[in-house]
Amino acid sequence: METPQFKGTHLFDRLCWAKENLEPHQSDYRVVYEDKLDECAKILVPDPNWMACALQGGILPPVWVYHELAKDEAQPDFKKHTRGYLLHQTEPVEAMTEEEAIEYLIMKDCPEQVWKTYNKGNRQTMVICKKEQLPQSREWRNSWKISQVAA
Amino acid sequence: MAGKIIADQIEHSTAGSLDTQYVVNGSEKVWVNFNGTGTVAIRDSLNTSSITDVSTGRYRPNYTNSFNYAADYAFHVTSGVLGATWGLQQLSTHTASSTEFILYNTGAGATDNSIVPCTARGDLA
Numbered sequence: 001m002e003t004p005q006f007k008g009t010h011l012f013d014r015l016c017w018a019k020e021n022l023e024p025h026q027s028d029y030r031v032v033y034e035d036k037l038d039e040c041a042k043i044l045v046p047d048p049n050w051m052a053c054a055l056q057g058g059i060l061p062p063v064w065v066y067h068e069l070a071k072d073e074a075q076p077d078f079k080k081h082t083r084g085y086l087l088h089q090t091e092p093v094e095a096m097t098e099e100e101a102i103e104y105l106i107m108k109d110c111p112e113q114v115w116k117t118y119n120k121g122n123r124q125t126m127v128i129c130k131k132e133q134l135p136q137s138r139e140w141r142n143s144w145k146i147s148q149v150a151a
Numbered sequence: 152m153a154g155k156i157i158a159d160q161i162e163h164s165t166a167g168s169l170d171t172q173y174v175v176n177g178s179e180k181v182w183v184n185f186n187g188t189g190t191v192a193i194r195d196s197l198n199t200s201s202i203t204d205v206s207t208g209r210y211r212p213n214y215t216n217s218f219n220y221a222a223d224y225a226f227h228v229t230s231g232v233l234g235a236t237w238g239l240q241q242l243s244t245h246t247a248s249s250t251e252f253i254l255y256n257t258g259a260g261a262t263d264n265s266i267v268p269c270t271a272r273g274d275l276a
Contacts, residue, residue, distance in 0.1 A: 010216075011215065012275055019197055030190075042203050043201075044203055045185075045193060045202045045204060046193075046200075047193050047200055047201050049199070050196075051203065051227070069217065069230050071275065073246065073247055079220070080223075081219050084219065085276030087216060104199060108213070109201045109249075110205065131190045136189070138189065138263055140205060142206050148225065
């Protein structure tokens with residue numbers, strides 16, 4: 001199915017179109033990351049409807065739009081978003097592969113300091129894996145850390 | 152977009168009228184239903200890009216179209232099991248683009264659950 005010309009269409013309306021017209025895509029990929037030294041590893045789980053949008057193309061805004069909005073929100077005097085139009089007016093990104101979509105998602109939903117420096121310190125703080133590689137039991141969930149042997 | 156109806160007001164034959172802005176503002180802008188046990192997985196959703204599995208019973212839905220205000224939208228989770236007292240402890244990490252929460256069982260503390268439905272309503276950016 002061809003994506004309608006969505007530039008200028010409110011992002012929420014595009015997501016509603018995708019929900020009605022696209023088949024969700026359950027990704028097997030998971031992103032494991034550590035952003036705080038004294039906390040256990042966090043797992044980023046991709047949304048199947050969002051993945052469908054990413055694979056289809058022409059729906060999602062470029063990831064830099066989210067970074068601009070995050071900069072605004074980080075200002076001490078932030079009260080409300082005044083540049084939400086970036087989400088709706090910016091040319092949507094083209095279709096991505098599943099791997100490109102996961103990279104986009106990392107830059108959107110993981111803390112910036114993680115994806116910018118994940119391999120720069122004395123331990124790796126982020127890995128992309130398949131869900132089968134995660135522990136099958138959550139009994140010790142609060143102790144999960146990234147194995148430096150595997151990373 | 153094809154099939155679009157533009158109206159500022161809806162009027163009932165006898166019960167009065169309603170501005171459509173109330174309908175738009177009052178509808179859910181995010182919903183997601185996920186399995187918080189085993190390998191966390193999202194069943195279905197609208198306007199969610201991912202879930203962050205933070206720790207036991209602690210999750211963070213991330214939104215595709217964020218809200219306008221950092222903490223000026225309503226977020227709701229219903230999750231529990233028969234025979235146990237559950238409550239929701241919402242955390243301070245309540246931003247315009249995500250909401251982190253804990254599923255709290257009074258008998259066992261933070262607890263994973265297999266059915267976690269969440270919704271949020273408010274003004275979108």
